[in-house]
Amino acid sequence: MRKVSWQDRLRYKFDNTLSGGSAAVIVWLAALSAAVILTISFLVWLGQIGPSDEEPMTLSEAIWASLMRTLDPGTMGGDTGWRFRFAMLAVTLGGIFVISTFIGVITNSIDNKLDELRKGRSRVVESGHLVLLNWSEHIFTVLHELKLAAGARPDCVVILGNKDKVEMEDSIRERLGAGGRTRIVCRSGDAIEHTDLDIVSLDSARAIIVLSPDLADGDRDAQVLKTLLAIVNNPLRRHGSYHIVAELRDPRHVDVARLISHDEVTFVVAGDLVARIIAQTSRQAGLAAVYTELLSYEGSEIYLTDQPELAGKTFSDALFAFAGATVIGVAAHNGRPRLNPPLDTVIGQHDRLVVIAPEPESLRADLTTPSFDEAAIVVQPVTAPAPDRTLVLGWNWRVPSILEQLDAYVTPGSEVVVVADIEAAGAAVALLAARLQRFVPRFQFGNTTDRRLLDELQVESYQHVVLMCYDNVPPQEADARTMVTLLHLRDIASRCGHAFSIVSEMLDVRNRRLVEIAQPDDFIVSDQLVSLVLAQLAEVKELNDVFAELFDAQGVEIYIKPAGEYVRLGVPVSFYTVVEAARRRGETAIGFRRIEGEAYARNNQGIVLNPHKSATLTFGERDRIIVVAED
Structure with a gap:
């Protein structure tokens, strides 16, 4: 050497x-x-x-x-x-x-x-900002809702994603346009690295949203769990609790996630949430549009508001206290919110009201007794629903959960048929049948885009049809198959003159808009609803208990019922009269659905939530009243 x-x-x-x-x-x-x-x-x-x-x-x-x-x-x-x-x-x-x-x-x-x-590696120096961790396709919906929530208030949203900073900024600019008063700051990094988390200043953030990233299904929840570990176990973290909202795909991972989070995290389980919403919306035409408006910051949303002037009053009194807002429940001090509680429930000094309103800051209670038309109120006994038939076309990992949820809604003796071209689906349906109590699901193998198969199924004999996206093909192909089947179903309904409700699951919001343009009275649910819930909980953590009760089959839910069950048809009435009619049935009226030819398509499928109570309305035979009730 x-x-x-x-x-x-x-x-x-x-x-x-x-x-x-x-x-x-x-x-x-x-x-x-x-x-x-x-x-x-x-x-x-x-x-x-x-x-x-x-x-x-x-x-x-x-x-x-x-x-x-x-x-x-x-x-x-x-x-x-x-x-x-x-x-x-x-x-x-x-x-x-x-x-x-x-x-x-x-x-x-x-x-x-x-x-x-x-590269986006410089530190973000912000305070009171909102942090989004992990890049996902539905980040655009979350950002859109956060911008609407901020309104004219200056706000800052910081994104930490495992992508190029300029690429993220270009994608956001292309999909959402200018940020308005909301500044969107992108940083490149891995959300499971402490050094990368320091870049986005978590300690000074008002809320943190952990998204399920665009990975293989088995890796999505694993990435979310590792991100939560990196946040809560960071030795340099702040002493106080974080406000974290995390998205999980599989309900089986919730228990492990709770062990990690130490009660700092509110979880939105996408699979369970979408299954519950599809099960509910499949029973009632128009319910998907109601949920979309309630969860979106466009129009009226759900808020919790302090109204000390109503202390000592009953829930029955509160129903008429606001002409421009709708009271749907009471949140007791240090307790869970109760929706549609007994009418004699007394509102405590420190209780908050659960209301549907455009802006809660402008609410002022009016304790004067409103007038309503006693003669227009209809007293009609509640009839028990009859057994019906539901057809599920397509298959993915959420279908078993949907069938379990349907078991809580259908009348005993109802029939549910699942059709898909996946052999494993038949075994899953057979395994699930032993756990269901009100119906025995039946499986049939077949291509759901085949018109001959749909004719053989006699779709017109079903009251409800649920279209599910396949998860064994790319998202665009899955949406294309759903759209083809949807077009066949519309043609069948048109030819036979039988209107059955259709709920279609879409993976891409842009594809959903295409079929809505073609015919807006098909009600489509997608992962967009998960994004809406994430945005809502990031702004108001306490809404989690409200959503949990609304989406639970055992709790209070939203129903769309014939207007003729509440008021006389063809007679002008104020919405105060509708509220009183619903109150006498132990229900809370929150809106209505008008069906006037094709005019309803121009107004969110005819859905009107939180109408002004003094507005004069005339209902027809096909019109509906939207209520919060426990049936």
């Missing part, structure tokens, strides 16, 4: 200094420039060299002249005397080398800095 020489040691030390970056290179260039200037200046002074017809330069004059020619090669253009010219030429050549290298180093340093900024 060759012995290490002093040249090797010197070269090694030189290499180490260069590894210090641009600053080290600039220091070496300055040293080289100084060496050239001092050497030439010393030779000029020692050799008594100067311009023609002038006295020889002193050492200080020679240093100054050399420095000027190093910085500006054009300075030597006026030099005279060949000895002086050659000396200054040497300085100028050295200066050209040093300055050009210096410019290159500075340019490269600026490029590197811009590259670093482009």
Whole structure:
């Protein structure tokens, strides 16, 4: 082995200094420039060299002249005397080398800095902002809702995703346009790394949303769980609790997630939530539109509001206290909200009301007794629902959960048929049959896009049809198959003159808009609802208990019932009268659905929530009243 020489040691030390970056290179260039200037200046002074017809330069004059020619090669253009010219030429050549290298180093340093900024690795210095962790396709819906929630209030949303910063910004700009008063800041990083989490300043954030990332199904929840571990177990985290809302796909992972979260996290279980909503909306036409409006920040939403002037009053009194808002429940102090409680429930001093309103800040209670038309109120006994038939077309991992939820809604003796071209679906349905109490599901193998199969099934004999997206094909192909089946169903309904309710699951919101344009009275549910719930809970954590009761088959739910069960048809009535009619049935009226030819399509499928109570309305035979009730 060759012995290490002093040249090797010197070269090694030189290499180490260069590894210090641009600053080290600039220091070496300055040293080289100084060496050239001092050497030439010393030779000029020692050799008594100067311009023609002038006295020889002193050492200080020679240093100054050399420095000027190093910085500006054009300075030597006026030099005279060949000895002086050659000396200054040497300085100028050295200066050209040093300055050009210096410019290159500075340019490269600026490029590197811009590259670093482009990567989105600088720390976010914000307070009271909202953080989104993990990049997902439905992040756009969450951002849209957060922008609506902020309104005219300045706000900041910070995104930490495992994608290029510029790519994320371009995608958001393309899908959502300008941010308005809401600033959207993107940073690139991995949400399971403590150093990357420090970039988005979690300790000063008002809320954190952990999204299920765009990964394989088995990896999505694993990534969310690891992200939660990184947040709650960070040794440098703040002492107080975080406000975290996390999305999980599989209900089986909730128990493990709760062990990790230490009660700091509100979980939205996508599979369970969508299954519950599909089960409910499949029974009632128009219910999906009701949920979409309630969960969206467009129009009226659910709020919890303090109204101390109603302390000591009953829930029955509160129903008429607001002309522009709808009271649907009471949240006791340090207790869970109760929706549609008994009419004699007394509102405590520190209780809050659960209301549907456009803005809760403007609510002012009016304790005067409203007038309503007693003669227009209909007293009609509640009839028990008859057994019916439901057809489920398509298959994915949520179908078993939907069938379990349907078991809580259908009348005993009802029939549910599942049709799909997946062999494993038949085994899953057979296994599930033993756990169901009100119906025995039946499975039939077949291609759900085949018109001949649909004709053989006699779809017109069913009251409800549920279209599910396949999860064994890419999302766009799954949506395409659903759309083809949907078009066949519409044609069958048109030909036979039988109107059965259709609930279609879509994976891409853009595809949903296409079929809504074609015919808006098909009610489509997708993962968009999960995004809406995430945005709502990020703003108001306490709404989780409200949503849990609304979506639970055992609790209070939303129903859409014939208007003729409440008021006389064809008679002008105020909505105060509708509220009173519902109150006498132990229900809370929150809106109505008008069906007037195709006009209803221009108004959210005819759904009107939280109408002004003094508005005069005339209902027809097909119109419906939307109520919160327990049936």
